[in-house]
Amino acid sequence: MSFMFGKKKYIPVKLPNDPRTGVLPAQGQSCPNCGVWISADRLSADKGVCPKCNHNLTLSAYQRIELLSDDHSFEEMDADLAAGNILDFPDYEDKLERARQESGLAEAIVTGTACIGGNRTVLAVMDSSFMMGSMGVAVGEKICRAVEQALQLELPLIICSTSGGARMQEGIFSLMQMAKTVAVLERLHKKGLLYISVLTHPTTGGVLASFASMADIIIGESGALLGFTGPRVIKQTIGERLPDNFQRAGFLLDHGMLDLVVERSKLRDTLILLLKLHQEGKGC
Amino acid sequence: MLKRQFDYEHKYQSLKQKVTELRDASTNLDINLAAEIGEMEKRMENLRADKYRQLTPWEKILLIRQPERPTTRDYIEYLCDEWIELHGDRLFGEDRAILTGIGSFQGRPVTIIGHQKGKDTKDNIRNNFGMPHPEGYRKVERMLLQAEKFKRPVLTFIDTAGAYPGVGAEERGQAWAISRVLTTLSALKVPVVAVITGEGGSGGALALAISDRLIMFSHAVFSVASCEACASILWRSLDKAEEMAAALKITAADLLQFGIVDEIIDEPPGGAQQDPDAMADMMGASIKRYLDELLELETDQLLELRYRKLRNVGLDADF
Ligand SMILES: [Zn+2]
Numbered sequence: 022m023s024f025m026f027g028k029k030k031y032i033p034v035k036l037p038n039d040p041r042t043g044v045l046p047a048q049g050q051s052c053p054n055c056g057v058w059i060s061a062d063r064l065s066a067d068k069g070v071c072p073k074c075n076h077n078l079t080l081s082a083y084q085r086i087e088l089l090s091d092d093h094s095f096e097e098m099d100a101d102l103a104a105g106n107i108l109d110f111p112d113y114e115d116k117l118e119r120a121r122q123e124s125g126l127a128e129a130i131v132t133g134t135a136c137i138g139g140n141r142t143v144l145a146v147m148d149s150s151f152m153m154g155s156m157g158v159a160v161g162e163k164i165c166r167a168v169e170q171a172l173q174l175e176l177p178l179i180i181c182s183t184s185g186g187a188r189m190q191e192g193i194f195s196l197m198q199m200a201k202t203v204a205v206l207e208r209l210h211k212k213g214l215l216y217i218s219v220l221t222h223p224t225t226g227g228v229l230a231s232f233a234s235m236a237d238i239i240i241g242e243s244g245a246l247l248g249f250t251g252p253r254v255i256k257q258t259i260g261e262r263l264p265d266n267f268q269r270a271g272f273l274l275d276h277g278m279l280d281l282v283v284e285r286s287k288l289r290d291t292l293i294l295l296l297k298l299h300q301e302g303k304g305c
Numbered sequence: 306m307l308k309r310q311f312d313y314e315h316k317y318q319s320l321k322q323k324v325t326e327l328r329d330a331s332t333n334l335d336i337n338l339a340a341e342i343g344e345m346e347k348r349m350e351n352l353r354a355d356k357y358r359q360l361t362p363w364e365k366i367l368l369i370r371q372p373e374r375p376t377t378r379d380y381i382e383y384l385c386d387e388w389i390e391l392h393g394d395r396l397f398g399e400d401r402a403i404l405t406g407i408g409s410f411q412g413r414p415v416t417i418i419g420h421q422k423g424k425d426t427k428d429n430i431r432n433n434f435g436m437p438h439p440e441g442y443r444k445v446e447r448m449l450l451q452a453e454k455f456k457r458p459v460l461t462f463i464d465t466a467g468a469y470p471g472v473g474a475e476e477r478g479q480a481w482a483i484s485r486v487l488t489t490l491s492a493l494k495v496p497v498v499a500v501i502t503g504e505g506g507s508g509g510a511l512a513l514a515i516s517d518r519l520i521m522f523s524h525a526v527f528s529v530a531s532c533e534a535c536a537s538i539l540w541r542s543l544d545k546a547e548e549m550a551a552a553l554k555i556t557a558a559d560l561l562q563f564g565i566v567d568e569i570i571d572e573p574p575g576g577a578q579q580d581p582d583a584m585a586d587m588m589g590a591s592i593k594r595y596l597d598e599l600l601e602l603e604t605d606q607l608l609e610l611r612y613r614k615l616r617n618v619g620l621d622a623d624f
Contacts (some may be wrong), residue, residue: 024495071544107619108552108553110552110553111552134559139541142320146388158619165616167414186530187507187508187529187530189529189535189538189539189553190531190539191529192526192528192529192553192554192555193527193529193553193554193555193559193560193563193565194563194618194619195529196507196508196511196528196529197565197615198617199484199487199508199511200487200491200511200515200615200618201615201616201618203484203487203488203491204487204491204492204612204615204616205616206487207411207488207491207492208612211492212511226508227508227529229480229484230479230480230483230484230487230508231483231484231487231508232484233480233484233490234478234480234481234483234484248475248479248480249468249470249474249475249479249483249508250468250470250474250475250479254470254534255470255471255472255475258470258471259471259472263472264472267472267475268475272476276476276477276478278478278481286517
């Protein structure tokens, strides 16, 4: 089936620049948590973790891919796949255009194959700088194609999520991506392939309530906010103070929702160990 | 200001009452106005029917939130010769925002699952306004697997503002519970027919809507999130919920055009609440027709068709 040429379906987009060169910021930045200035060298060496307060700074999709995968091993798929304004929603095209200019991405997720410690995997990484990592038709489609790639090549799948939830501007179609992604994932599970979900700050709503929570192993990056409903809405609804640490990775670990909470500096090694323990002889 | 009440029906009924009084008064005075009043009544009926044909998406939302609206339990009791409700998720508790059980529908045992709203405040507290916790979704999952074991088709009824946003719901894994139901339904080896009878609000509604056939009442809506939430978040104004309701394209007619819904069942003027039995009859006929079709299919075929429907959502539609 030709997905790319549907009337309002998927369209390839031209990107403003090549974001694939983007490592950590060249100029350094101050920690949003404690305010300390972190030099570019330090940021890069510490993988975007504040040396003073241990806060995880937001990583772009390509930064995280670089953090997790062996040097130059990532091969991107569907880089220019994007969805149009399927509902003719007011101002959505402008918003998309701005997100593309600012992030250098066509959509809120980057997918491809990568080697992680010599293990070949399919790797999908969401990017919160693109409309808060919200899931619309294109994100759902890219997830499905990544799963199908894992099925075809019989590779383990790793998805790193960060998302505010459904892309409201795509209405019901964005909601339906929840069903679409889990249906495809179920085929991966039935085939006995490994799927590891890495939940990073923040992952909420329809992404957490679909593919992100349907993994064999679910890892929360330390400190990440993870939940179905965001804390602001919950507070509004119940009108009470929320428990300390509410919806943080450690809180979810204590409530049995995660296999592991892992610090960013240990994430790659943890994935390598898990891949090794599931190794079915697919080296790079 | 955002309109919060849809009071057309109330005003219409009071007008109708006045016309009846006029007829009585004229009869008492021996002034025969029967023809004129009959004309007027006919014209009133037509104008009312026009009004209900042209409801805005926001008016539909207000209409389906009215407490007079029939609930899942009402429909089940009408549709089933026999019916037994079954409780509990075997893990934590019993969630009365979701009703589950086994019924006999047209002589065939079926598993039935639906959101349950209350009819008054006391009811609504018990049913948590039809907004489920994780234990509700885990009860659903248990009942789905039970239906599969006994090869019973599944009927679902959708009417919820959404899954409950609370501390306990998060502690017990609302997202995890919903994704499990979505997954289970996507691969369930028995036919599933779903009906959106009222509010189809976000993931909490979607969890019961994954099906082989999706039916929608003509004033029902199905939306990615509540229009109030979308308006607050995207347009920073709750008062724009009415415009948002139109922009999000949430009506049965929209969803039929998108290929997400298979059939619309027309509601009478005044909505399903004016004639619940007629609605249940029409719905029952559609469900029976679909079950007859689906039960003809081999399991592999059934699953492949459902899979294609989910995988290609929106791609086959002509819009
Ligand atoms: Zn810091």
